[in-house]
Amino acid sequence: MNQPHRPTLTQYLIEQRRRFPAASGDLNALILDVSIACKAIARQVAFGELRAPGAVAGGAINVQGEVQKHLDVASNELFLRQAEWSGHLAGMASEEMDEPYPIPVDYPRGKYLLVFDPLDGSSNLDVNVTVGSIFSILRAPEPVASGGRALAAEDFLQPGTEQVAAGYALYGPVTMFVLSVGNGVVGFTLDVNVGEFKLTHPDLRVPADAQEFAINSSNARFWEPPVKRYVDECLAGRTGPRGKDFNMRWIASMVAEAHRILMRGGVFLYPRDSKDPTKAGRLRLLYEANPIGFVMEQAGARASTGRQPVLAVQPTGLHQRIGLVFGSKHEVERIERYHAEGGSRELPNPLFVERSLFRD
Ligand code: AHG
Ligand code: MN
Ligand code: MN
Numbered sequence: 001m002n003q004p005h006r007p008t009l010t011q012y013l014i015e016q017r018r019r020f021p022a023a024s025g026d027l028n029a030l031i032l033d034v035s036i037a038c039k040a041i042a043r044q045v046a047f048g049e050l051r052a053p054g055a056v057a058g059g060a061i062n063v064q065g066e067v068q069k070h071l072d073v074a075s076n077e078l079f080l081r082q083a084e085w086s087g088h089l090a091g092m093a094s095e096e097m098d099e100p101y102p103i104p105v106d107y108p109r110g111k112y113l114l115v116f117d118p119l120d121g122s123s124n125l126d127v128n129v130t131v132g133s134i135f136s137i138l139r140a141p142e143p144v145a146s147g148g149r150a151l152a153a154e155d156f157l158q159p160g161t162e163q164v165a166a167g168y169a170l171y172g173p174v175t176m177f178v179l180s181v182g183n184g185v186v187g188f189t190l191d192v193n194v195g196e197f198k199l200t201h202p203d204l205r206v207p208a209d210a211q212e213f214a215i216n217s218s219n220a221r222f223w224e225p226p227v228k229r230y231v232d233e234c235l236a237g238r239t240g241p242r243g244k245d246f247n248m249r250w251i252a253s254m255v256a257e258a259h260r261i262l263m264r265g266g267v268f269l270y271p272r273d274s275k276d277p278t279k280a281g282r283l284r285l286l287y288e289a290n291p292i293g294f295v296m297e298q299a300g301a302r303a304s305t306g307r308q309p310v311l312a313v314q315p316t317g318l319h320q321r322i323g324l325v326f327g328s329k330h331e332v333e334r335i336e337r338y339h340a341e342g343g344s345r346e347l348p349n350p351l352f353v354e355r356s357l358f359r360d
Pocket of ligand 1: 119120121122253254270282
């Protein structure tokens, strides 16, 4: 089968830069470094337990009380080593590091900050299910970029609307790189013959309507009423208030769920709940919710806390958690509406709804 000519990630970035004749090219170079780190992680992941005994199964407990797999740590190192030397960054922050990582003095500082989850869904590694890396690029405050003062955690506490670029890599049956530089969302597939990401999805758009939802329903007893109402209505199916049947998925790899939604629509919820009152949600704002939220909004979907757009949230901590709902616009808007209404209403009588002409 003849393969069509497909632009590489490098070519795509050069073409994007031509829209801004004054641009220095630093952002492009940084994104390419991130993509190289992701290619290296893809290879590590692909070797699985062959890499070293305990590579996918073993791990210690990290500062956040979660199991830190060897591959979590190795992936974090690959990001650091690939991105620290170039002079495009003033610092990095990651799920796997308690504190921000300043650029070593041997290297020049640059004007961007890189925030990442080096391996999302890593609890799926030992069962060989898709995982990925998530990244977000912010501007560094000027005094930090120019070396006038030291990097601080506060420099990263910028709302998601301030992201310059964001995306993720997916390590599944094929390796993909999905990116937004604020001009829509594009997807690349790793051509392993030449080791390059090739543009395979030039304009990713999420359908506004969907009949598929993703939520960890083992947490149902901790949900707030608006979430319970939404899920109950989905489960009620064709004879319920929604008047249609819904499908359900849960991969436990947020990045893989985001990718499915980007490909065919749907909604993902990891809402704030009462399971652990010390945590405002499961997912982390700066390196999970914000980059995925940016990609979703750029693809015409919506990302929300249930109460407000997630990209509008002013962060207060580097590893802050947040309730997150994203995906097909009309579904997310409905969930927001249920939150605004308080959401404690009873389900209407299905018989009545089935006969109603005014079902929405
Ligand atoms: P990470 O592997 O980076 O710690 O993130 C895992 C996250 C996310 O990817 C996924 O949606 C969620 O945790 C799974 O949570 P449950 O264990 O509650 O299913
Ligand atoms: Mn994660
Ligand atoms: Mn992770």
